[in-house]
Amino acid sequence: MNYVSVAGRTADAARQASRPLVSLRNVSKQFATGTLAIRGASLDLAPGEFASLLGPSGCGKSTLLRIIAGLTEPSAGTVEWPSACPDASPGATGGARPDIGFVFQDPTLMPWANALRNVMLPLTLARVPKPEAESRALEMLELVGLKGFEKAYPRELSGGMKMRVSIARALVTRPRILLMDEPFAALDEITRHRLNDDLLALWWRHRLTVLFVTHSVFESVYLSQRIVVMAARPGRVMADLANDAPYPRDDLFRTSAEYAHLCRVASETLKRAIMQ
Amino acid sequence: MTDTPLASPSAAPQHGFDAEARPGLAEERRVLGLAVSAWPGVIAPIVIGVLALALWEAIVRIKAIPPYILPGPVLIAQTIVQDWGTLSQSLLITLRITFAALIAAVVVGVALAILFTQSKWLEKSLFPYAVILQVTPIVAIAPLIIIWVGDINLSLLICAWIVAFFPILSNTILGLNSADHNLVDLFRLYRASRWQTLRYLRLPAALPYFLGGVKISGGLALIGAVVAEFVAGTGGRASGLAYRILESGYRLQIPRMFAALVLVSASGIAIFVLTSTISHLVLRRWHESAIRREA
Ligand SMILES: Nc1ncnc2c1ncn2[C@@H]1O[C@H](COP(=O)(O)OP(=O)(O)OP(=O)(O)O)[C@@H](O)[C@H]1O
Numbered sequence: 001m002n003y004v005s006v007a008g009r010t011a012d013a014a015r016q017a018s019r020p021l022v023s024l025r026n027v028s029k030q031f032a033t034g035t036l037a038i039r040g041a042s043l044d045l046a047p048g049e050f051a052s053l054l055g056p057s058g059c060g061k062s063t064l065l066r067i068i069a070g071l072t073e074p075s076a077g078t079v080e081w082p083s084a085c086p087d088a089s090p091g092a093t094g095g096a097r098p099d100i101g102f103v104f105q106d107p108t109l110m111p112w113a114n115a116l117r118n119v120m121l122p123l124t125l126a127r128v129p130k131p132e133a134e135s136r137a138l139e140m141l142e143l144v145g146l147k148g149f150e151k152a153y154p155r156e157l158s159g160g161m162k163m164r165v166s167i168a169r170a171l172v173t174r175p176r177i178l179l180m181d182e183p184f185a186a187l188d189e190i191t192r193h194r195l196n197d198d199l200l201a202l203w204w205r206h207r208l209t210v211l212f213v214t215h216s217v218f219e220s221v222y223l224s225q226r227i228v229v230m231a232a233r234p235g236r237v238m239a240d241l242a243n244d245a246p247y248p249r250d251d252l253f254r255t256s257a258e259y260a261h262l263c264r265v266a267s268e269t270l271k272r273a274i275m276q
Numbered sequence: 277m278t279d280t281p282l283a284s285p286s287a288a289p290q291h292g293f294d295a296e297a298r299p300g301l302a303e304e305r306r307v308l309g310l311a312v313s314a315w316p317g318v319i320a321p322i323v324i325g326v327l328a329l330a331l332w333e334a335i336v337r338i339k340a341i342p343p344y345i346l347p348g349p350v351l352i353a354q355t356i357v358q359d360w361g362t363l364s365q366s367l368l369i370t371l372r373i374t375f376a377a378l379i380a381a382v383v384v385g386v387a388l389a390i391l392f393t394q395s396k397w398l399e400k401s402l403f404p405y406a407v408i409l410q411v412t413p414i415v416a417i418a419p420l421i422i423i424w425v426g427d428i429n430l431s432l433l434i435c436a437w438i439v440a441f442f443p444i445l446s447n448t449i450l451g452l453n454s455a456d457h458n459l460v461d462l463f464r465l466y467r468a469s470r471w472q473t474l475r476y477l478r479l480p481a482a483l484p485y486f487l488g489g490v491k492i493s494g495g496l497a498l499i500g501a502v503v504a505e506f507v508a509g510t511g512g513r514a515s516g517l518a519y520r521i522l523e524s525g526y527r528l529q530i531p532r533m534f535a536a537l538v539l540v541s542a543s544g545i546a547i548f549v550l551t552s553t554i555s556h557l558v559l560r561r562w563h564e565s566a567i568r569r570e571a
């Protein structure tokens with residue numbers, strides 16, 4: 001694995017200060033069909049970090065995310081949570097971890113439940129008393145800018161609003177890490193930009209750790225402190241780019257020379273990932 | 277109907293704020309509790325029906341067809357009124373069997389479907405027998421059931437149930453397995469128990485399929501009850517509508533036979549309307565099938 005320095009220091013150095021939140025070592029995944037989706041991927045995520053996972057279609061980004069979430073077992077290698085509390089250790093349910101927030105590409109809401117019930121779901125499943133679950137869910141809806149829409153059903157919400165409900169649901173358990181699998185890929189550009197900004201604000205204010213899968217170079221550069229580029233066939237981590245541009249980032253950042261430079265570096269790396 | 281439903285001024289779109297795009301605020305004008313745009317759909321079939329009946333009556337009168345060959349609609353209506361005492365009692369008996377069979381079909385169908393989705397092994401070993409029950413013609417096994425069971429009402433109920441339960445079973449199984457895969461993963465992520473997954477995910481996801489099954493089974497239960505009663509009726513051991521049809525046939529009381537037939541059809545229509553309405557009311561907030569498209 002080669003580290004590419006972008007802003008004068010390696011991404012590795014930035015992370016040496018603290019213990020990683022999650023640490024993947026030589027993770028491989030071969031499906032029953034024989035597809036080798038990931039080969040020997042290693043990755044450390046520091047607490048509070050905003051990292052993007054960038055790569056061509058089919059390089060195993062979703063698979064890697066599912067492995068971190070415990071939804072898929074790796075065929076080889078380990079996923080460790082060095083600072084995890086004991087009750088969050090892998091249990092009977094195949095190692096799935098409730099202290100993770102997961103956001104899918106589609107909002108994946110229950111169509112028969114209104115926004116409030118959808119956001120309450122993780123708490124309902126954890127048997128949190130209803131009044132408490134309700135007030136926490138309301139708080140989350142307000143946080144994602146959906147105050148007043150508690151009673152609305154998913155079909156009554158726009159695509160962007162559904163995505164906001166989905167993010168509120170992922171955040172309602174106060175997870176240690178937010179895993180997002182191309183969450184805004186299906187949205188129009190204006191909505192995507194707005195959700196990007198709101199996500200950054202949430203991350204900044206609540207010190208979340210975010211691993212954000214995308215295949216948009218621009219989105220990864222705009223959002224993250226770190227861009228992990230994956231190559232396909234078999235999926236592997238190819239480069240780890242640091243992005244030290246200061247926050248808060250806004251439209252001004254999008255027109256800056258720094259942004260253009262970072263985009264060029266990331267896109268060249270991605271191109272090499274595709275060519276290989 | 278030319279005026280398209282418009283949202284009230286307060287719900288007019290404001291720039292850049294999708295909060296105001298909330299649908300369901302636009303209420304259509306209603307006449308007799310029915311939306312204006314829904315009336316043509318009600319009136320058209322009624323007009324066709326009335327025309328057809330008028331034509332029927334006219335042909336019967338002009339050609340002077342005797343009532344024991346083909347009674348006109350007026351005579352049939354008169355017969356229904358005259359014989360209401362006997363006919364209503366038969367109607368009640370048939371409806372009772374139909375609804376009891378439908379309820380039994382719902383209970384057994386849903387219970388089996390849940391069992392089957394909890395254990396593949398159970399499904400594999402039992403489902404083939406459900407299919408055998410479904411494909412065996414009810415006319416062929418009704419006599420056996422009547423002989424074995426003895427009690428006539430119970431055997432009719434069993435026959436109607438056999439016909440009615442399969443659509444509910446297979447539809448509910450399909451529905452329970454149709455939950456969004458990502459949602460299933462989400463439930464796993466939050467370590468939902470089997471029971472929680474069933475209650476909060478699989479059962480609601482199965483609801484539209486289940487209700488579709490009930491809509492089919494309602495009609496089938498009636499058909500099952502009537503067919504079984506025809507079989508029983510040939511032995512003179514029944515008293516529902518099918519038996520009235522048989523009896524009137526023997527006695528050449530053709531208007532009365534038609535009257536009973538009309539009541540059977542009317543029951544079928546009523547059951548369909550009832551199950552459709554229930555389905556619509558249950559699903560209207562969220563399911564695509566029940567959502568009216570704005571023109
Ligand atoms: N359940 C599965 N069974 C078999 N093969 C699978 C399965 N899931 C994914 N794969 C294969 O693994 C590889 C990686 O898939 P994955 O979905 O992780 O890619 P991705 O990077 O998320 O792609 P995209 O950007 O298109 O979402 C693909 O070749 C895919 O066909």
Ligand SMILES: [Mg+2]
Pocket residue numbers: 061062063181
């Ligand atoms: Mg993917």
